[in-house]
Amino acid sequence: MPKQPLPGDRKTDDAGPHHHEVVLLHLPHSLLFLMRNIYHLRCGSHNPNPSGNGVPMIAIDEFLFPRRLVAAPGAASRLGRLMLGDQVPLGAVMVIADSIVHELGLDRGLVTDLEDNGYQPLVFAEITGEPDDLVLKRAVAAARSAGAVAFIGIGGGSALDVAKLVAHAVGGDVEPDELRGPVAPIADFPFLALVPTTVGTGAEATRVAMFAVGGAKRAVLSPQFVPAVAVLDADLVAGLPAPVVAATALDALSHALESAMSTTSNDLTWQFSVQAARTVLDRLPPALAGDAEARGDLLYASFLAGVALNAGVVLGHSMSYVLAARHGLAHGVGCSLALPYCLAYNQTMDAPRAARLAAEVLQDEASGLLDLATRVARLSADAGLPTDLLGFGSGTEEPAQLAARVVSDYPRPTNPVPLETGRLTTLITHLRSGDLAGAWTAMGATP
Numbered sequence: 001m002p003k004q005p006l007p008g009d010r011k012t013d014d015a016g017p018h019h020h021e022v023v024l025l026h027l028p029h030s031l032l033f034l035m036r037n038i039y040h041l042r043c044g045s046h047n048p049n050p051s052g053n054g055v056p057m058i059a060i061d062e063f064l065f066p067r068r069l070v071a072a073p074g075a076a077s078r079l080g081r082l083m084l085g086d087q088v089p090l091g092a093v094m095v096i097a098d099s100i101v102h103e104l105g106l107d108r109g110l111v112t113d114l115e116d117n118g119y120q121p122l123v124f125a126e127i128t129g130e131p132d133d134l135v136l137k138r139a140v141a142a143a144r145s146a147g148a149v150a151f152i153g154i155g156g157g158s159a160l161d162v163a164k165l166v167a168h169a170v171g172g173d174v175e176p177d178e179l180r181g182p183v184a185p186i187a188d189f190p191f192l193a194l195v196p197t198t199v200g201t202g203a204e205a206t207r208v209a210m211f212a213v214g215g216a217k218r219a220v221l222s223p224q225f226v227p228a229v230a231v232l233d234a235d236l237v238a239g240l241p242a243p244v245v246a247a248t249a250l251d252a253l254s255h256a257l258e259s260a261m262s263t264t265s266n267d268l269t270w271q272f273s274v275q276a277a278r279t280v281l282d283r284l285p286p287a288l289a290g291d292a293e294a295r296g297d298l299l300y301a302s303f304l305a306g307v308a309l310n311a312g313v314v315l316g317h318s319m320s321y322v323l324a325a326r327h328g329l330a331h332g333v334g335c336s337l338a339l340p341y342c343l344a345y346n347q348t349m350d351a352p353r354a355a356r357l358a359a360e361v362l363q364d365e366a367s368g369l370l371d372l373a374t375r376v377a378r379l380s381a382d383a384g385l386p387t388d389l390l391g392f393g394s395g396t397e398e399p400a401q402l403a404a405r406v407v408s409d410y411p412r413p414t415n416p417v418p419l420e421t422g423r424l425t426t427l428i429t430h431l432r433s434g435d436l437a438g439a440w441t442a443m444g445a446t447p
């Protein structure tokens, strides 16, 4: 079973990206946001972990960010020129594409630009949803026989994860079967660019790649999986089906809020968490109504939330994994069910921090964590996502079974409130009937 990285796992040598360059962000407030971050860090005026004596505590163990971010409509079709300018050697470039993305021709501009700039693109478009070891092995074999020296992933988290894994396997001469957990960085990690076409995982910013072996998901971790180039091209999400927009945006919102609740949250991840959460709350409704600019904003928010994952996720993702496995749900649907209840469970976390999270995300000093949970639940319902388990035929025995699996398979040492099977059973009993108010009352007692 996959486990999220423990804080100790994150102490790997960072042989990966180290230049933090933002080429172009398409949101007007983005620059202000980054400038505000720098102001806060220099002046210590923001502190999600107040020490109580007014002295800011800024402790950042490690913070990974792609070496370059390019965010602009049409940017994917300029990647070949960018690679040439960056002296990426000419040769075979493997483009690992989601099959639907390829059928829709969303990778065409990228492939043409690679050819125009002297590269030899090899398109591997066999990613049909969550990848397994079989498709990974086929991709590795194709890359080796083509002599691929650079790798580009284009698609949802599934395609991006395969690109990370193939780059590592081919560059380090590692067999796919050996890939599990934290892997040692390799000497010359090949050029890797990631181009997301969904608005959820933020995989273009994370150190994680997942694939399934025999039906069980396996997480592979390397700082080198944070790519040389992340490309946010809003044109690629303009036609994304509304149910995928809704589910993946709730995945991004979960990354944003869970990373902020994590005990490993720091001043910098907090900034990304808050901005990502605000953007999803504001921009999902118009994005679902077909507003292309709002969809581009969600793509950006998904990236921000991926950066916030430097602090990892907490209980919500544990619940989402067991819910998705039990009822065959997309990852984002499981996240949307779990997130308000994760907030309910964690309401007894550090009080100033909880108050600050709600106030900053909702931009209202009077708001509390319950207001935030209610707003999230309403957003999911309005987006057409399920808000209870009864519709899936969930029986009365299910909450205790799911709670036991959360604790045994996905323990979260970084959750701000310790996971306890009895309380989780009560929590999931309320989730089963969609009773957030009841969950809030039940979880309000001191654990």
Ligand SMILES: NC(=O)c1ccc[n+]([C@@H]2O[C@H](COP(=O)([O-])OP(=O)(O)OC[C@H]3O[C@@H](n4cnc5c(N)ncnc54)[C@H](O)[C@@H]3O)[C@@H](O)[C@H]2O)c1
Residues within 6 Å of the ligand: 098, 099, 100, 101, 104, 106, 128, 129, 130, 131, 155, 156, 157, 158, 159, 161, 197, 198, 199, 200, 201, 202, 203, 206, 207, 208, 209, 210, 211, 236, 237, 239, 240, 241, 244, 248, 331, 332
């Ligand atoms: N690396 C990480 O940090 C990380 C984090 C969380 C999840 N994941 C992994 O990511 C995967 C989930 O990613 P996802 O939610 O993006 O889903 P996905 O990649 O499986 O794609 C979801 C669906 O959307 C389709 N699709 C993608 N882009 C499209 C477009 N532009 N137009 C039309 N259809 C499109 C795909 O064909 C697929 O059917 C899982 O395998 C999960 O394990 C990775």
Ligand SMILES: [Fe+2]
Residues within 6 Å of the ligand: 201, 251, 252, 254, 255, 317, 331, 335
């Ligand atoms: Fe997720």
